[in-house]
Amino acid sequence: MEETQIASILKTSELYPIPQSIKLSYGTAGFRADASLLESTVYRVGILSSLRSLKLNSSTVGLMITASHNKVSDNGVKVSDPSGGMLSQEWEPFADQIANASSPKELVSLIKDFVEKKEIAIEKGGEVWLGRDTRLSGESLLRAAEIGVRSVLGSVAVDVGVLTTPQLHWMVRAKNKGLNATESDYFENLITSFKCLIGLIPVKLESSKLVLDGANGVGGLKMEVLIRSLSDIDVEIRNTGRDGGVLNEGVGADFVQKEKVVPLGFGLKDVGMRCASFDGDADRLVYFYIPSESCGGDKVELLDGDKILSLFALFIKEQLNIIGDEGKKCRLGVVQTAYANGASTDYVKEMGLEVVFAKTGVKHLHEKAEEFDVGIYFEANGHGTILFSECFLSWLVGKQKDYSEGSDKHNAVSRLVAVSNLINQAVGDALSGLLLVEVILQHMGWSVQKWNELYKDLPSKQVKVEVPDRTAVVTTSEETEALKPLGIQDAINGEIKKYQRGRAFIRPSGTEDVVRVYAEASTQEAADSLASSVAQLVKSFLGSS
Numbered sequence: 271m272e273e274t275q276i277a278s279i280l281k282t283s284e285l286y287p288i289p290q291s292i293k294l295s296y297g298t299a300g301f302r303a304d305a306s307l308l309e310s311t312v313y314r315v316g317i318l319s320s321l322r323s324l325k326l327n328s329s330t331v332g333l334m335i336t337a338s339h340n341k342v343s344d345n346g347v348k349v350s351d352p353s354g355g356m357l358s359q360e361w362e363p364f365a366d367q368i369a370n371a372s373s374p375k376e377l378v379s380l381i382k383d384f385v386e387k388k389e390i391a392i393e394k395g396g397e398v399w400l401g402r403d404t405r406l407s408g409e410s411l412l413r414a415a416e417i418g419v420r421s422v423l424g425s426v427a428v429d430v431g432v433l434t435t436p437q438l439h440w441m442v443r444a445k446n447k448g449l450n451a452t453e454s455d456y457f458e459n460l461i462t463s464f465k466c467l468i469g470l471i472p473v474k475l476e477s478s479k480l481v482l483d484g485a486n487g488v489g490g491l492k493m494e495v496l497i498r499s500l501s502d503i504d505v506e507i508r509n510t511g512r513d514g515g516v517l518n519e520g521v522g523a524d525f526v527q528k529e530k531v532v533p534l535g536f537g538l539k540d541v542g543m544r545c546a547s548f549d550g551d552a553d554r555l556v557y558f559y560i561p562s563e564s565c566g567g568d569k570v571e572l573l574d575g576d577k578i579l580s581l582f583a584l585f586i587k588e589q590l591n592i593i594g595d596e597g598k599k600c601r602l603g604v605v606q607t608a609y610a611n612g613a614s615t616d617y618v619k620e621m622g623l624e625v626v627f628a629k630t631g632v633k634h635l636h637e638k639a640e641e642f643d644v645g646i647y648f649e650a651n652g653h654g655t656i657l658f659s660e661c662f663l664s665w666l667v668g669k670q671k672d673y674s675e676g677s678d679k680h681n682a683v684s685r686l687v688a689v690s691n692l693i694n695q696a697v698g699d700a701l702s703g704l705l706l707v708e709v710i711l712q713h714m715g716w717s718v719q720k721w722n723e724l725y726k727d728l729p730s731k732q733v734k735v736e737v738p739d740r741t742a743v744v745t746t747s748e749e750t751e752a753l754k755p756l757g758i759q760d761a762i763n764g765e766i767k768k769y770q771r772g773r774a775f776i777r778p779s780g781t782e783d784v785v786r787v788y789a790e791a792s793t794q795e796a797a798d799s800l801a802s803s804v805a806q807l808v809k810s811f812l813g814s815s
């Protein structure tokens with residue numbers, strides 16, 4: 271590295287000293303912490319993003335400032351690779367090292383070694399697009415990121431404004447594919463493919479209203495823009511954040527999925543209505559309805575990521591069946607995590623689909639879904655998408671020419687092509703996922719209640735346990751068993767045995783300072799009781815904080 275380059279990093283890093291006693295890790299989805307602690311981290315991730323761009327021939331890299339479903343006082347930063355996917359995991363250890371470097375000198379030395387090891391030609395200059403969610407702390411963190419990016423001499427930082435996380439990933443992917451890549455292009459793409467799918471519905475019925483909880487975040491605001499151009503969908507948006515509500519507080523996909531109660535702003539007036547929730551940066555989507563007044567108007571029937579996955583799988587399988595023998599050759603597969611409800615796994619297996627499991631974190635699921643012609647991945651928390659392989663897509667596009675227009679086969683192929691355009695190929699996206707759910711429900715002529723009948727979820731319960739050191743929990747690769755602390759898995763197995771259809775596991779969260787407990791059993795009381803005994807075990811093995 272040239273002296274001028276070293277001087278540039280030394281000078282700017284003086285502006286962002288690392289706070290005392292902070293140890294950060296790139297985690298499930300980037301760095302997350304209280305926003306007041308993050309300037310130095312975001313500045314350093316700015317440097318990393320420039321280097322990543324340079325390593326990949328100055329392709330555009332994305333840097334997103336968000337703490338997604340976490341509380342409003344937190345913030346975070348994650349990197350989108352030029353493909354639009356998550357930062358290559360190979361670079362995560364470097365991210366951890368530089369985020370924790372205790373002095374400008376150590377920082378420079380780590381960067382110098384890395385640049386040499388990875389043979390990064392630093393002369394050309396990279397390009398990084400910077401997005402942020404609606405958190406107020408995002409503005410100053412974005413300035414820190416800009417300074418980090420530009421401290422790699424010749425690199426350019428482009429502020430693309432307040433966006434959902436999936437919008438930034440989509441834009442980065444489009445830019446590197448040489449396509450139109452502005453936010454309006456993103457909307458235009460959703461609108462065109464949604465309208466195409468609506469136009470292909472065999473018997474169109476009047477669609478009922480959807481009520482959307484925007485989590486007081488960026489997703490509701492973007493949805494408002496989107497629906498202005500869509501006449502085939504009636505959406506009422508609540509919790510836009512404009513009426514004083516706090517981001518993710520008593521609202522949003524994470525809250526609804528974990529608590530299984532209505533978000534603020536919903537109640538008795540909504541009994542039976544089709545409702546949906548986004549999370550804070552709109553990369554997660556869940557649906558729900560309030561079953562009856564007798565539940566007091568706050569308990570919900572939840573249609574989580576597993577149910578969305580099942581609906582998508584059903585629709586895609588139906589189109590492949592219409593195409594016939596050639597369509598049936600398509601390798602359609604599903605990727606889930608240990609959190610997937612056992613009933614959903616049984617359902618997709620009964621449909622004849624291949625199911626594989628991955629570790630929590632979309633970066634792990636995405637990788638496995640890419641191995642299929644059409645790979646559908648979803649975490650139960652509502653984060654997921656459908657990936658179409660290049661090869662299968664070009665086969666589909668070829669078939670569009672072979673089949674006569676208006677024929678069943680032509681329509682089925684056209685639907686699949688439109689789905690591949692509508693659903694975000696870079697990352698799970700609540701806006702595009704919602705449009706696809708809506709169009710499939712219209713296609714099937716189904717209500718949300720009818721969709722919910724696809725299968726009955728096994729009762730489940732999730733709890734968080736605060737412990738002095740969550741890294742003391744080490745699990746197997748699919749996170750279904752704990753290897754450490756020694757002896758805890760035997761104790762958990764002992765609890766599981768007491769319950770019919772019992773299943774439980776523990777894992778350290780990668781986004782919060784907690785150990786997560788998941789339990790499933792044949793009744794809700796049993797699932798609650800299993801979760802609580804496993805949580806007790808966690809406390810007794812690790813201590814409470």
Ligand code: G16
Pocket residue numbers: 298299337338339340549553554630631632633649651653778779780781782786
């Ligand atoms: C992030 C990841 C998800 C993961 C979630 C919870 O979501 O993108 O893949 O499921 O964190 O992770 P953990 O259990 O490790 O805390 P988001 O929506 O917060 O970006």
